[in-house]
Each structure stands twice: as C-alpha cells, then as structure tokens.
C-alpha cells in the first residue's frame with residue numbers, strides 16, 4: 001500500500017475476500033476510497049462459497065434475497081442456487097466492480113497491532129510480511145475454520161477422511177462403506193447425493209434437528225424474463241421474500257405461538273416423510289424448534305430410509321484402524337470418514353492476534369465470549385471494524401443483508417475520518433457495555449438460550465453469534481453512526497504536517 005499523507009483517504013486493509021470483503025471493497029470504491037487491499041489467505045475469492053464444494057452444496061435462503069441488493073441477478077437458475085452458481089455470481093461482482101487489482105491471494109493475516117502515536121495498524125502476515133493500514137476491516141467470517149472433534153484413536157484411522165468444507169473430490173466413494181459424523185445443514189445436503197453411489201452409509205447423529213421441506217425449484221424462463229425486464233418487479237419479489245422470512249423471527253422467541261406452529265409443521269413433515277416409527281423417534285428433537293438451525297430438505301428423510309443407509313445414534317467412543325466403536329459396543333468397519341462437524345464458530349478472528357490501545361489483547365478481552373458494538377467495533381481497538389462479527393448471525397434471514405448494513409455503517413465512519421481529519425474513531429466502553437447488556441437481555445428470551453448445544457453459543461452458554469432481533473431492527477440501528485457512541489481523536493498538527 002502507498003503511504004497515506006494527511007487529508008487523503010485512509011488506507012484500508014480488508015481481511016478476507018468472501019461476501020463480506022467483496023461487499024466492503026465495492027462500497028469503498030463507490031464512496032471514492034481507492035486505497036484499499038483485500039488480503040485473502042486462500043487462492044481465490046468466495047470464502048464459504050469457495051470452500052464448501054461438497055456435493056449438493058446450496059444456499060438455504062432463496063437466491064433472489066441471498067445476493068447483494070445492489071446487484072440483483074434475474075438469472076438465478078433455482079430458488080436456492082447451488083455453490084458453483086453462487087461462486088460464479090461473486091466472481092462476476094469482483095469483475096464488474098473492478099476489484100481484481102485490489103486482491104492479494106495467499107496472504108494470511110496473522111496479527112495486527114495498533115500504533116496510537118501514528119494512528120495506524122501494523123499488520124503481519126503468516127509469511128512474515130510487515131504491512132501498514134489506517135483502517136482494518138475484518139471479513140473473515142464465522143464459518144471459515146472447520147471443526148474436527150477429538151475422537152480417541154482418530155489419528156490411527158486407516159481409511160480416507162476429510163471435512164465437508166474441504167471435500168476430497170479426488171476420492172471416489174463408489175461402493176465404499178462411508179461414515180458421516182454430524183447431521184447439520186452441511187450433512188443433510190450431501191448425504192442424499194452420496195447415498196446412491198456408496199456401498200453403505202452410516203450417519204452418526206448425536207442429536208436430531210428440526211427439519212422442514214425446502215421446496216426448491218428451477219426458475220422458469222418466464223420468471224427470469226420478467227425479473228430482467230422489470231427491475232421494480234425484481235425488487236418487489238426480493239422484498240416479499242425478505243418480509244416472509246423476517247416474520248419467521250417470531251418463532252425464535254421462547255414459548256411463542258409461532259414456535260409452536262413451526263414445531264407442528266416440522267412434526268407433521270417428519271410423520272409424513274418417515275414411515276418407520278423407531279426411526280421417527282430417533283429423528284425427533286427434545287429441544288424447541290430454532291434452538292439449532294432449522295434445516296430445509298426434501299431428500300434427507302427419504303435417504304435415511306434407503307436400504308444402504310443406517311442412522312447410528314449411539315455415541316462414537318473410539319477409532320481403531322478402520323473400526324469405529326460406538327458406546328453400545330458395536331464396531332463399524334468403514335473406508336471413508338466424512339466430518340460434517342461444523343466450524344470453530346465462537347472463536348471469532350482466531351487464530352489472528354489483535355493488540356489495541358495500550359497493547360490490550362482482543363482475545364484476552366473476549367475470554368468469556370466475543371462481543372462487539374453492533375457486531376462491528378470493539379472499544380479500545382480504534383479504526384478496526386468487523387463484518388459478520390459477534391452477534392450478527394441469523395436463523396431466519398440473509399446474512400448478506402446484515403453484511404450490507406454493516407458496510408454502509410463502516411463507510412460512513414471512514415467518510416467522517418476523511419472529512420473531519422480524524423486520527424481515529426473508537427467506540428466508547430459505555431456504548432459497548434450498554435449495547436451488550438441490552439443484547440444479552442433480549443437473547444435470553446430467545447430459543448437459542450434453551451436446552452440445546454449449538455454453534456451459536458460458547459461452551460458456557462453465552463450466545464455470541466446470533467443477532468437478538470429482527471433484521472429490520474439491525475437495519476434501523478446501522479443506518480448511520482451515533483457519534484455520541486464514538487471517541488473521535490483529532491489528528492495532531494505535528495502528524496498533519498508530516499502527513
């Protein structure tokens with residue numbers, strides 16, 4: 001990055017080139033900020049949609065909403081586009097908005113230290129490069145680092161093993177005995193795809209999930225034409241999906257009428273889909289609907305009734321060679337082990353290290369669970385912003401829209417820095433405490449606080465990942481910064497002269 005003399009736009013380092021990083025870069029460009037770089041540890045853009053290439057990978061928020069509001073795509077081929085199509089859409093955005101010159105691949109950020117005297121971040125990459133930026137925006141996601149459980153004997157496993165988010169496409173599963181550990185949103189997408197080709201499929205389920213029909217369809221030529229020809233119709237269509245999903249938030253309030261309705265719908269769907277009563281019982285959760293992510297699928301339940309598929313509900317105890325031993329004393333001989341065990345979702349920004357004002361360590365500050373102001377700023381870490389940070393995940397609507405709200409907010413912070421000649425902006429501890437007290441109070445009334453384990457909360461039960469309310473509420477709160485919530489450090493004249 002070129003040096004940043006005073007009065008010029010701040011230099012911005014964006015970490016990660018997933019949806020969040022791409023969105024940030026596009027909006028910075030639109031607002032006239034040219035000096036930004038997207039640092040990406042991998043060899044391509046797309047984040048989630050680059051890494052999750054398992055068979056059947058697709059979104060579960062309808063594509064006409066799960067896309068940028070400023071870049072509608074009338075040509076989505078399905079209600080829920082698959083991973084290759086979503087990745088193509090993101091590549092298109094990168095090209096259309098001229099982001100290629102700003103991309104640095106194979107650059108994993110390792111640490112960042114704030115230099116208060118200069119008002120800049122000193123960054124270090126994993127391969128030892130030292131970089132500087134006035135502002136750092138993290139777009140490293142919540143679901144980027146696969147989680148592999150520590151099962152005794154795992155290292156001794158004699159077959160092939162991989163995680164759903166690092167699918168081994170070179171490995172042919174045909175005729176093999178395959179074990180899948182986990183039955184979350186990833187597992188239920190690829191299990192129906194691989195079941196017909198494997199010899200035997202063992203699905204290790206620790207706890208069942210609430211599941212409803214997905215009703216995915218091809219988008220017809222007429223609908224595509226109408227959406228392309230009449231942009232206002234496309235906007236209306238998008239808004240209709242948004243409000244339909246938004247209404248679902250009522251189901252996330254504990255003991256609400258809507259949550260009972262959802263539970264009945266899911267129970268009926270299970271009853272209708274699975275004829276075997278024992279299997280049905282094993283698939284019935286004992287926690288409120290929504291406590292874990294509600295799954296959408298039309299082919300998972302039928303797949304479980306296939307001859308060559310077995311649902312294993314006894315806990316996995318240990319592994320010896322190719323043998324998987326369960327608590328009921330059985331030994332399952334398998335060729336391939338697929339982990340559909342999710343991500344290290346609550347350890348935000350790890351393994352990066354951030355040092356803010358006075359050398360304070362972000363992970364030390366977060367030892368009882370990550371928290372932020374509007375999921376995007378942390379007191380004591382000036383000019384540092386996060387996208388899809390703590391408490392910005394949803395169970396009912398599009399994350400892309402949450403990211404867009406945060407980007408809009410951060411751009412305004414940067415504009416204020418530029419216009420007011422600020423050295424830094426730092427959210428006050430009072431604003432952050434008040435925000436998080438209210439947030440946790442609201443979260444305690446939601447189903448996520450109920451008796452289930454999920455990636456939405458830490459081992460001690462603090463809900464660190466989910467937003468507490470309607471997206472509309474987040475949209476309203478992030479329309480423009482409340483400047484009372486920020487300490488604004490003026491650029492000292494000495495620095496101004498040097499700059």
Ligand SMILES: Cc1cc2nc3c(=O)[nH]c(=O)nc-3n(C[C@H](O)[C@H](O)[C@H](O)COP(=O)(O)OP(=O)(O)OC[C@H]3O[C@@H](n4cnc5c(N)ncnc54)[C@H](O)[C@@H]3O)c2cc1C
Pocket residue numbers: 015016017018019020021039040041042045046047048049052057058059060061066107108109110139140141142143144186352387388397398399400
């Ligand atoms: C399989 C799957 C399906 C999903 N489907 C939906 C859906 O239907 N609807 C929905 O709303 N949400 C969905 N999500 C959530 C999804 O993660 C978000 O919607 C969105 O893609 C997040 O984008 P992001 O850019 O914030 O993060 P990511 O897509 O995770 O991108 C983060 C990027 O940062 C890079 N990175 C990480 N660490 C570093 C570092 N230290 N230095 C440099 N680069 C780094 C990564 O390599 C990656 O490219 C899904 C998630 C998964 C896993």
Ligand SMILES: NC(=O)c1ccc[n+]([C@@H]2O[C@H](COP(=O)([O-])OP(=O)(O)OC[C@H]3O[C@@H](n4cnc5c(N)ncnc54)[C@H](OP(=O)(O)O)[C@@H]3O)[C@@H](O)[C@H]2O)c1
Pocket residue numbers: 058059060061143149150164181182183184185186187189204205206207292293340341342343453454455
């Ligand atoms: N668009 C989509 O359709 C889609 C697809 C994939 C992912 N996603 C997103 O990504 C998130 C993560 O999905 P995911 O399925 O990858 O992960 P996940 O929802 O966290 O599910 C992980 C699964 O692995 C099981 N598991 C974890 N550790 C285990 C252990 N030690 N022993 C046995 N089982 C273990 C879990 O069981 P327990 O439930 O008992 O913990 C769970 O079934 C989703 O919630 C969703 O937000 C979306």
